[in-house]
Amino acid sequence: MAGNRLIALALGLLALCALLLLWQLRAPYGFILELRGVKLAALVMVGAATGAATIVFQTLVGNRLLTPGIVGFDALYLFLQALLVFTLGASVLASIPAGLSFLAETAVMMGAAMLLFGLFLRKGSDDLIKLVLTAVILGVLLRGLESLVLRLLDPSEFAVVQQAGVASFGAVEAVQLLPAGLALSLALAASLWLAPALDLAALGRTAARSLGLRHDRLVMQGLALVAVLVSVSTALVGPVTFLGLLAASLARALIPSARHSVLIPASALMGAAILVLGQFVFERLLGQQAALSVVIEFVGGLVFLALVLRRRTA
Amino acid sequence: MIEIEGLTLTRGTLRVLDDVTLTLPAGGVTAIIGPNGAGKSTLLNCLAGLITPDAGTVRIDDADIHRLREPERALRLSLLPQGQTVVPRLSVRELVSFGRWPHHRGRPGPEDRALVEAALARFALIPLAERLVEELSGGQRQRVLVAMAFAQATPWMLLDEPLAALDPRHARDIMERLHEVAASGRSVLLVVHDLAIAARYAQSCICMKNGRILAAGPWEQTVTSDLLSTLYDTPLRLADVEGQRIILAG
Numbered sequence: 001m002a003g004n005r006l007i008a009l010a011l012g013l014l015a016l017c018a019l020l021l022l023w024q025l026r027a028p029y030g031f032i033l034e035l036r037g038v039k040l041a042a043l044v045m046v047g048a049a050t051g052a053a054t055i056v057f058q059t060l061v062g063n064r065l066l067t068p069g070i071v072g073f074d075a076l077y078l079f080l081q082a083l084l085v086f087t088l089g090a091s092v093l094a095s096i097p098a099g100l101s102f103l104a105e106t107a108v109m110m111g112a113a114m115l116l117f118g119l120f121l122r123k124g125s126d127d128l129i130k131l132v133l134t135a136v137i138l139g140v141l142l143r144g145l146e147s148l149v150l151r152l153l154d155p156s157e158f159a160v161v162q163q164a165g166v167a168s169f170g171a172v173e174a175v176q177l178l179p180a181g182l183a184l185s186l187a188l189a190a191s192l193w194l195a196p197a198l199d200l201a202a203l204g205r206t207a208a209r210s211l212g213l214r215h216d217r218l219v220m221q222g223l224a225l226v227a228v229l230v231s232v233s234t235a236l237v238g239p240v241t242f243l244g245l246l247a248a249s250l251a252r253a254l255i256p257s258a259r260h261s262v263l264i265p266a267s268a269l270m271g272a273a274i275l276v277l278g279q280f281v282f283e284r285l286l287g288q289q290a291a292l293s294v295v296i297e298f299v300g301g302l303v304f305l306a307l308v309l310r311r312r313t314a
Numbered sequence: 315m316i317e318i319e320g321l322t323l324t325r326g327t328l329r330v331l332d333d334v335t336l337t338l339p340a341g342g343v344t345a346i347i348g349p350n351g352a353g354k355s356t357l358l359n360c361l362a363g364l365i366t367p368d369a370g371t372v373r374i375d376d377a378d379i380h381r382l383r384e385p386e387r388a389l390r391l392s393l394l395p396q397g398q399t400v401v402p403r404l405s406v407r408e409l410v411s412f413g414r415w416p417h418h419r420g421r422p423g424p425e426d427r428a429l430v431e432a433a434l435a436r437f438a439l440i441p442l443a444e445r446l447v448e449e450l451s452g453g454q455r456q457r458v459l460v461a462m463a464f465a466q467a468t469p470w471m472l473l474d475e476p477l478a479a480l481d482p483r484h485a486r487d488i489m490e491r492l493h494e495v496a497a498s499g500r501s502v503l504l505v506v507h508d509l510a511i512a513a514r515y516a517q518s519c520i521c522m523k524n525g526r527i528l529a530a531g532p533w534e535q536t537v538t539s540d541l542l543s544t545l546y547d548t549p550l551r552l553a554d555v556e557g558q559r560i561i562l563a564g
Binding site for chain 1: 359362364383384385387388389392393394395398399401402403404408412413415416419420421466
């Protein structure tokens with residue numbers, strides 16, 4: 001049953017992609033298809049990466065309410081944007097090639113994440129909640145620093161940073177897609193390779209270790225993959241904090257399986273489907289350009305609250 | 315054979331294990347008994363290599379357990395920890411098949427599948443094989459977890475309170491099956507609070523109090539009314555009724 005639903009989800013995503021690409025397509029076909037194709041690729045990549053990263057992250061920390069987004073990646077990205085505008089100025093920043101800034105932002109976010117994980121996991125992975133809480137606090141600190149930097153900016157530069165705080169799929173450039181796609185494909189494939197070990201890790205650290213799993217190593221590998229997936233997608237379009245939670249929750253509700261070889265692709269497909277469907281509705285049907293990420297944050301936040309309340313009443 | 319020498323573990327100012335030295339011969343069912351906080355679960359986790367002691371060694375068949383990595387340890391002994399997490403949407407067969415992980419490392423072969431079926435059959439779980447573990451009763455769930463440890467096919471099975479919160483029927487059912495497992499040549503070492511069950515099914519026992527071994531050896535030669543009373547700080551009497559050992563309070 002799980003396999004059939006996974007196939008149905010994949011077919012649904014394909015249909016949505018075709019709809020977004022071909023709906024009311026007019027001449028010049030090549031130009032419009034290229035524009036739409038770049039946006040579609042960004043939507044699929046970001047959705048898939050965020051969905052897969054959330055499943056891996058939730059299993060490693062043993063908590064289905066958490067999403068990599070709340071542990072500071074977004075805050076670091078926004079702080080970086082504010083700092084770059086403050087130090088270089090918005091006009092210089094705009095002149096930096098998109099591919100270069102994308103690679104630099106990805107590298108900084110990954111480096112910061114690995115530094116944090118490395119510091120906390122040197123002596124083993126028995127206190128991941130402490131790691132998560134520290135990351136949340138660091139996120140708060142970075143947001144504080146960002147607002148400090150924002151106060152020092154003039155209004156026009158302030159607006160540039162504000163713009164960066166909202167995920168934008170229309171601003172993605174074709175030159176960013178190849179490195180992002182390559183990194184995300186490798187990370188997704190590696191996540192699937194780790195799937196059997198993640199199944200075991202879901203039993204808890206003690207049980208998994210007693211069954212022969214090298215838990216500390218798996219945690220490092222898994223968090224490194226999460227760092228790649230989240231850093232690349234955030235650098236590509238900006239922060240979408242609750243997309244992962246939404247995708248993982250819907251994937252778990254739709255696919256009756258505990259197997260990560262099913263859950264990871266299901267959440268990846270769901271994440272992509274949410275973004276493509278949302279973009280189609282807002283852009284093609286409602287004529288809105290920037291509402292998608294706002295609505296996803298709103299719905300994702302509601303899902304988060306529903307999950308918390310359901311746990312409290314269960 | 316498991317040889318424990320000078321095992322010591324301190325948490326803050328508390329000596330959880332205090333110079334524990336012991337030799338456990340292979341075979342049979344051995345019960346670790348003692349009051350709450352005696353160090354029974356800690357000892358079991360140390361034996362499984364999951365807790366590193368401050369001092370002392372644990373050798374299993376001449377290999378220092380703390381020098382082995384998790385995959386090598388898991389081929390020598392299985393551990394069923396206390397209060398095992400139940401993963402939602404996991405079927406009984408899937409959970410039992412996790413016991414084969416140390417052998418196949420995530421890529422099971424026909425032999426692994428056959429041994430999973432054998433474990434399901436041994437613990438009468440074939441009719442429940444496709445049911446979700448979260449839907450089972452406490453007794454059935456515990457039986458599944460013991461079957462998972464059995465599927466690991468290690469010479470030693472270490473079980474931390476496998477009978478916790480089970481009614482007498484389910485507790486006896488699990489002990490009957492563990493008794494059969496031990497009769498087939500495996501060594502079963504379990505932490506148990508039910509002294510009547512321990513008295514009935516264990517061939518040997520380890521009595522622990524305040525992180526120390528008060529007594530250890532074959533049940534008949536080791537356990538006396540005085541020892542039990544000292545162990546639990548309450549009057550307990552060992553009696554024989556119709557050929558079965560029972561424990562009486564007072």
